[in-house]
């Protein structure tokens with residue numbers, strides 16, 4: 127038996143939706159009427175250091191576990207980028223995670239820096255622009271960035287698909303999960319100097335390929351994010367706040383030197399909490415007490431509406447001093463607390479039943495983002511975790527932007543199932559209900575089982591893909 131919560135699809139009217147929020151003791155910005163362009167708040171342009179974005183929708187980075195073993199895009203990768211272009215969103219936040227070192231690939235099919243990267247990036251960007259033009263849209267106000275990453279303790283770089291974690295510091299819970307047989311190797315300061323140089327090199331290639339910004343990724347438990355909580359680490363890249371932000375500052379300095387004019391963004395997990403595991407009835411429970419959990423950056427103890435954001439504020443202040451205005455806020459990690467990061471009705475196969483109504487996870491990310499946007503008004507802030515809102519995403523997204531709770535509404539899973547949702551909203555069309563992401567999590571379960579990612583239930587292309595049968599078998603055996 128698992129815990130179940132009212133389904134969003136069953137909340138047929140705005141009144142039902144708002145009553146459900148009230149029953150949960152929470153609320154969300156909500157516009158009863160969704161406006162079309164040009165009046166819609168979501169249709170207004172936004173000036174950023176990377177160029178003018180023609181509207182307030184962003185596509186969040188989403189990889190597909192479908193590159194070649196030598197880190198190059200395949201037709202599946204290209205299809206995804208084309209569909210990102212067709213969506214009508216005018217800010218492409220990163221495309222997908224692009225590893226800058228082989229040992230930092232989250233899976234053997236992740237895109238990775240190599241001898242053909244510049245040409246590959248030109249092609250992916252062209253695919254995206256083609257998609258945008260095919261949708262009848264002008265590309266002059268389309269802003270495209272590339273997300274640069276090292277997967278740290280979540281590295282599985284080789285075709286054997288085995289975890290080969292590389293940590294920022296030893297962690298009492300997470301080390302056991304990724305390396306039950308022994309300690310996780312900790313990257314040295316020299317490794318991090320090398321990593322910074324490769325981030326800079328990748329940024330240079332991205333700029334040559336026509337991207338106008340790069341995201342130096344600091345989220346989801348990957349290396350950049352883990353370094354922010356490396357309080358126990360000795361040496362130049364840990365300890366005090368200056369040490370924990372050194373990788374970012376050193377990398378920004380290098381990018382400014384070697385790729386002048388390229389804008390820089392940061393995707394940040396704005397808050398975090400203890401790792402969760404399956405508990406009674408498979409419902410998620412904290413593995414250690416969230417009260418004194420010393421490893422979070424922006425610690426949420428599970429009791430307050432808003433996490434402790436002192437670290438986050440200090441980090442956003444650093445971004446201001448570095449001249450960075452592009453920030454995408456997300457939370458937690460898809461590996462150790464997925465209900466915080468990616469609220470869903472159905473957990474991925476290696477996850478747990480949600481310990482709270484997933485709507486609360488959405489509300490938390492939206493509330494934290496709004497608070498930080500108000501405190502850092504000069505930053506261009508993209509929000510995340512809207513997909514679980516489903517039918518009510520446009521009403522909430524419009525209200526958030528109208529009330530200044532974020533500059534841009536970021537879309538993740540929803541564009542895998544329903545890529546042209548932004549166009550439908552801006553054109554005043556009713557939503558195509560059959561395409562609305564219902565958070566089945568197959569796009570996460572598939573890669574966790576070594577398969578390509580895609581929306582298997584709702585995108586006919588993936589429904590017909592050979593990995594669909596393998597996914598069903600993997601789920602049946604789970």
Ligand SMILES: Cc1cc2nc3c(=O)[nH]c(=O)nc-3n(C[C@H](O)[C@H](O)[C@H](O)COP(=O)(O)O)c2cc1C
Nearest residue numbers: 186187188189222223511512513537538539569579
């Ligand atoms: C299949 C899949 C791949 C993802 N890949 C990335 C990634 O490469 N980089 C990243 O920062 N986030 C990644 N994410 C997280 C999303 O960008 C986003 O934060 C998350 O899905 C929550 O937004 P949503 O509710 O709109 O889906 C991925 C999510 C999914 C479902």
Ligand code: SF4
Nearest residue numbers: 563565566567569581
């Ligand atoms: S598989 Fe499709 S419906 Fe399920 S979460 Fe992913 S995008 Fe949404």
